[in-house]
Amino acid sequence: MHILPNTSLGFDLYNVNSNQWDTLEAPFLCLTGTGIMIPNYTCRRQKNVAALLTGATWTASAHIGRLLSLYKYPQVSFGSFDTILSDRRQFSSLYQTAHKDTSLPHGIVLLMLHFNWTWVGLVIMDDHNVAEILSDLRGEMDKNQVCIAFVEMIPDNVSTFIFNSVTNSQIMISTANVVIIYADNEYLSGLILYIDYYLVNWIIWVMKSQWDLSVGKFIFMLDSLHGSLIFAHHHVEFSDFRKFIQTYNPFKYPDDHYLALAWNKHFNCSFSGPDCKILDNCLPNVSLEMLPRNTWEMDMSEESYNVFNAVYAVAHSLHEMIINLVQNRPQGNGEVYTNPWEVIFTFYILRIVL
Incomplete structure (x- = not known):
């Protein structure tokens, strides 16, 4: 059509x-x-x-x-x-x-059973949905004999959560080696900074949604979250989207100032200050596809x-x-x-x- x-x-x-x-x-x-x-x-x-x-x-x-x-x-x-x-x-x-994620709690519990993880921690956002989410997760876990070791609430004030005392964090003192993070991108950034700050690298993290890679370390292979399991909604892949990203450059779209800034940052191209137009010093045939996936994701998120x-x-x-x-x-x-x-x-x- x-x-x-x-x-x-x-x-x-x-x-x-x-x-x-x-x-x-x-x-x-x-x-x-x-x-x-x-x-x-x-x-x-x-x-x-x-x-x-x-x-x-x-x-x-x-x-x-x-x-x-x-x-x-x-x-x-x-x-x-x-x-x-x-x-x-x-x-x-x-x-x-x-x-609405109607089947997500069930899917998370099935993953726990698949790997025989029956002693897990839960990190959840303390907002208006917390009662409903806790009820759904606890119901699925109780039916399948998966035990919750602790429930850590993420407050609205992200800085309070990041710099909280280590001894007061249940994540640090619990014997659970698997932790479910039930939070969206809005608050995942604060939690990821917390994990990086304390180098919590002995825990397997299970997340309910994809997180913004830009908030993590530049060396993703050494990141504390490397190897995490992330749930994502299934959707149809658009081949035209990848083709578009492969040919997306400031010479083809000269009015896109953000694209010129990206070329300057990742490919060291120089540009004029007032109008952010790419000038010179660019390598030939460079594209966003050349960047590592922790810097630029080619697939549609x-x-x-x-x-x-x-x-x-x-x-x-x-x-x-x-x-x-x-x-x-x-x-x-x-x-x-x-x-x-x-x-x-x-x-x-x-x-x-x-």
């Missing part, structure tokens, strides 16, 4: 910080179309933003979602599934691309797959909406202007159909 023929979707990137006020700054700038935050005002005259894609943390999506619900703006979250984001009373315009689905969900919704508009108003001038609430309605219809 060809969607949005003769149409290109543009995009803007906004950095979202952990501070709640800074988190709301980005959507305000996007909605107003200016360099300053002006609530209830927009400088976008005709072509509005079709939707906002948010992630990767549930907290960022939640903060932004409460704001966008006031304006009935469509929001698609590409982070891990979170039950609270499914609350239509709070987030009337938010949709999640990730699915779970988060990338969710971003892919989020973009296509928006594109399909716009496509269906434009078809309906053209059919209902065939004598138009060929230009179609959409309202955000129309995209939300199309999202709803597509979810019912699919």
Whole structure:
């Protein structure tokens, strides 16, 4: 199926910080179309933003979602599934691309049984999902006679967890040689720094999701997490994605400043400061494929797959909406202007159909 023929979707990137006020700054700038935050005002005259894609943390999506619900703006979250984001009373315009991990506790326990690991530790994020997660994991473990040696809670304050006293950490004093880390990327970084700091290299780590390799050591083979077992959602591989990454370079995409910075960092190419355009001193035929996997992953990650689905969900919704508009108003001038609430309605219809 060809969607949005003769149409290109543009995009803007906004950095979202952990501070709640800074988190709301980005959507305000996007909605107003200016360099300053002006609530209830927009400088976008005709072509509005079709939707906002948010992630990767549930907290960022939640903060932004409460704001966008006031304006009935469509929001698609590409982070891990979170039950609270499914609350239509709070987030009337938010949709999640990730699915709930209904079979993950069972899969983790099957892995424990396969290797005969019956005395394991559990590290879990202390948030609104902790009671449900503990209930599911304990239920599966009790049924299969897998015992929990300890439960270590990760607090919201990552620095408190990293520099906690060694003697107070159950990870360090427990006799369990296998530890399940039930946390997402948002808090895995703090835990990985903790493990590196204390050189905890005698434990087999089992993680519920992929983690960002950029937060680890540069020498991955000597990392304390080397050899860890990581669960990942199964998804279809896109051959075109790898081909795209193989040919992705700043000469082909000169307006991509982040790509120029990557070439400067990894291949020592020089670039001009103001516009970040690559100048010279580059080796011929270099590509991201030449970098080690702990620096750049060529395969589509779970988060990338969710971003892919989020973009296509928006594109399909716009496509269906434009078809309906053209059919209902065939004598138009060929230009179609959409309202955000129309995209939300199309999202709803597509979810019912699919």
